[in-house]
Amino acid sequence: MSRQPPRPPRAIFRLAAIGLVIAILATAFAYVSGWLDPGWLTPDSLIDTLEADTGIHAGYRRNHAKGICVTGEFESNGQAAALSRASVFDPGRRVPVIGRLAIPGPDPNASDAMPPVRSFALLFRLPDNEQWRTAMNAMPVFSVSTPEAFREQLEASQPDPQTGKPDPDKLAAFFQAHPETKPFLAWAKTARRSSSYANIGYNSLNAFRFIDDDGNTHFVRWGVEPEAPFSPMTEAQKQDPDFLSQELRQRLADGPQRWHLIITVAEPGDPTDDATLAWPAERRRIDAGIVTVDSAQSQVDGPCRDINYDPLILPDGIEGSDDPILSARSAAYSESFNRRTREQAEAPNRHQEPQS
Amino acid sequence: MNERHASRHGQDFSIPARLLHWAMAVMIIAMLFIGAGMVATVSERHALLISIHKPLGIAILLLAIVRLGVRWRYPTPELPRHLPAWQRLAARLSHWLLYALMLAMPLIGWAMVSAAGYPVTLAPGITLPPLVPTSVTLYAALRFAHTWLALTLFALILLHLAAALYHAWMLRDDVFASMTSGTRRRGPGSE
Numbered sequence: 128m129s130r131q132p133p134r135p136p137r138a139i140f141r142l143a144a145i146g147l148v149i150a151i152l153a154t155a156f157a158y159v160s161g162w163l164d165p166g167w168l169t170p171d172s173l174i175d176t177l178e179a180d181t182g183i184h185a186g187y188r189r190n191h192a193k194g195i196c197v198t199g200e201f202e203s204n205g206q207a208a209a210l211s212r213a214s215v216f217d218p219g220r221r222v223p224v225i226g227r228l229a230i231p232g233p234d235p236n237a238s239d240a241m242p243p244v245r246s247f248a249l250l251f252r253l254p255d256n257e258q259w260r261t262a263m264n265a266m267p268v269f270s271v272s273t274p275e276a277f278r279e280q281l282e283a284s285q286p287d288p289q290t291g292k293p294d295p296d297k298l299a300a301f302f303q304a305h306p307e308t309k310p311f312l313a314w315a316k317t318a319r320r321s322s323s324y325a326n327i328g329y330n331s332l333n334a335f336r337f338i339d340d341d342g343n344t345h346f347v348r349w350g351v352e353p354e355a356p357f358s359p360m361t362e363a364q365k366q367d368p369d370f371l372s373q374e375l376r377q378r379l380a381d382g383p384q385r386w387h388l389i390i391t392v393a394e395p396g397d398p399t400d401d402a403t404l405a406w407p408a409e410r411r412r413i414d415a416g417i418v419t420v421d422s423a424q425s426q427v428d429g430p431c432r433d434i435n436y437d438p439l440i441l442p443d444g445i446e447g448s449d450d451p452i453l454s455a456r457s458a459a460y461s462e463s464f465n466r467r468t469r470e471q472a473e474a475p476n477r478h479q480e481p482q483s
Numbered sequence: 484m485n486e487r488h489a490s491r492h493g494q495d496f497s498i499p500a501r502l503l504h505w506a507m508a509v510m511i512i513a514m515l516f517i518g519a520g521m522v523a524t525v526s527e528r529h530a531l532l533i534s535i536h537k538p539l540g541i542a543i544l545l546l547a548i549v550r551l552g553v554r555w556r557y558p559t560p561e562l563p564r565h566l567p568a569w570q571r572l573a574a575r576l577s578h579w580l581l582y583a584l585m586l587a588m589p590l591i592g593w594a595m596v597s598a599a600g601y602p603v604t605l606a607p608g609i610t611l612p613p614l615v616p617t618s619v620t621l622y623a624a625l626r627f628a629h630t631w632l633a634l635t636l637f638a639l640i641l642l643h644l645a646a647a648l649y650h651a652w653m654l655r656d657d658v659f660a661s662m663t664s665g666t667r668r669r670g671p672g673s674e
């Protein structure tokens with residue numbers, strides 16, 4: 128109270144102590160923000176790596192950039208209700224869905240004939256402001272099990288400025304260094320490209336937890352299986368860079384397309400943190416209901432444009448697993464969404480690049 | 484006792500104000516670190532931190548409203564009169580700015596998540612209604628504001644902390660004690 132202010136030189140030390148406290152806090156903040164170590168794998172640096180492929184395509188997703196919006200509904204048959212208390216699985220529950228069918232890769236002008244994979248993302252709009260979002264790929268396993276390896280794969284597949292194609296030596300070196308890619312490579316060797324978005328199945332690949340009414344946890348993966356029979360991409364289709372969206376519109380003109388939502392239930396010991404490993408084929412599969420798609424819209428102004436299919440946006444009754452890819456996807460999709468919505472806001476009427 | 488100290492004699496922040504100040508100081512500083520950390524990592528910390536960030540932010544919003552009520556209900560001590568006028572003005576302005584930001588940050592967070600079309604999930608099964616309709620234009624603006632106002636808030640807190648320590652360690656007046664143990668119990672000169 129009636130103490131006198133300190134005299135120099137003690138004042139110097141006291142001032143320095145104040146400065147030190149502030150400097151420590153500021154440095155800690157810079158540290159957690161990743162500003163002190165440029166090598167940190169951040170959502171930013173992952174998205175930069177994706178952009179390095181074919182440059183920035185303003186307004187577009189930084190991966191799976193080319194696609195088409197679809198809408199329809201999901202009707203639950205109640206079979207999954209014993210495993211998850213999520214309202215989407217109530218018997219007879221019907222909820223609207225907004226989906227997106229796409230091909231992987233950061234280039235919105237890519238040819239549909241190129242990639243072996245197609246993708247299907249779905250947003251189920253549930254009662255009480257809840258949502259279930261999922262982004263699935265048409266493949267049985269993912270190539271890598273960690274975000275670090277994913278970035279290495281992206282870097283190894285970047286087009287060589289000279290040839291415009293990935294450097295085969297770099298790719299070979301990457302796969303050599305990552306034996307976890309073997310199941311994926313084995314599949315990729317024999318995979319047949321489909322003639323349609325509507326005649327293949329899509330998988331969540333990452334595992335999730337279903338929580339039932341009693342609070343018990345069941346590890347699951349899910350996917351959708353088409354009613355339409357598979358047929359391979361034709362020679363004529365290979366010449367048409369936009370055949371997938373055109374074929375889909377034709378199909379939908381003839382009638383709605385259906386997929387069954389299949390839940391695969393893990394047994395103790397099945398890997399739940401590694402999307403490169405398939406579960407044994409005899410695992411219990413539950414047909415939970417039907418996804419019906421009845422119309423398609425351009426992704427330039429359709430309802431899927433402004434949706435981030437973040438795989439961790441889940442309703443009560445579904446939770447993420449311990450798979451490290453899930454958190455990385457959530458973080459990276461958000462950064463991709465931040466960039467493309469900012470571009471969208473800056474130039475809402477930008478005439479986007481050619482579109483399907 | 485001399486006049487310098489009389490101005491502050493017996494004037495402390497009320498106990499509820501002090502409790503709220505320190506509880507919220509910890510929460511708000513934690514929020515800034517959680518926010519900055521979660522957008523800078525792709526590890527499992529990202530999902531964990533974001534699941535803390537949203538409910539903690541809404542808790543700060545509720546406490547900030549209670550705190551304004553407490554401030555209105557109980558008297559607030561004046562700063563010592565010997566301080567230069569500009570310092571007292573700076574203190575007053577910065578305190579109001581801190582109040583404004585502790586309300587604005589969670590409101591912007593809630594509105595931003597709503598504008599993105601995300602459900603505003605605080606915990607499994609606990610979802611707030613959207614504060615604004617879905618709009619990417621709005622989202623882009625709010626997302627920008629959330630980052631830059633957070634940095635402003637952090638800078639202001641550093642200044643605030645430096646000023647508080649300056650009072651405690653250099654000027655050694657009652658300002659710091661008025662927010663901690665209180666000035667009344669301090670030394671013979673105060674009674």
Ligand code: HEM
Nearest residue numbers: 188190191227246248262263264277331435455459463464
């Ligand atoms: C660390 C690994 C991964 C990274 C960094 C990553 C990155 C991305 C990014 C940045 C987008 C664009 C998001 C947007 O702007 O909305 C995207 C879309 C997508 N990703 Fe991934 N991804 C990863 C793993 C996976 C896996 C394992 C799957 C398989 C299920 C997957 C399936 C999809 C699908 C289907 C889309 C398109 C969603 C849509 O149509 O909007 N991704 N990915």
Ligand code: HEM
Nearest residue numbers: 508511512554559578581582585640644647658659661662
């Ligand atoms: C980090 C350590 C902190 C210290 C040492 C500290 C210290 C103090 C002190 C000594 C006062 C009293 C000033 C006076 O007599 O007028 C005060 C007031 C105040 N502090 Fe802090 N503070 C800290 C953090 C924070 C944080 C994080 C916030 C909020 C963002 C905050 C918001 C306020 C506000 C709004 C007042 C003014 C109260 C009023 O006049 O109603 N403080 N602080």
Ligand code: HEM
Nearest residue numbers: 461514515518519522537540541543588589592593630633
């Ligand atoms: C006192 C309140 C709050 C503070 C101090 C705060 C602070 C922060 C900070 C520092 C960031 C990182 C920004 C960046 O570096 O770009 C952030 C991000 C974020 N905040 Fe908050 N926040 C608050 C409240 C909220 C609330 C209430 C919500 C939602 C209900 C929220 C949702 C978010 C989200 C979703 C992100 C990350 C968005 C992304 O992935 O791009 N925040 N916040």
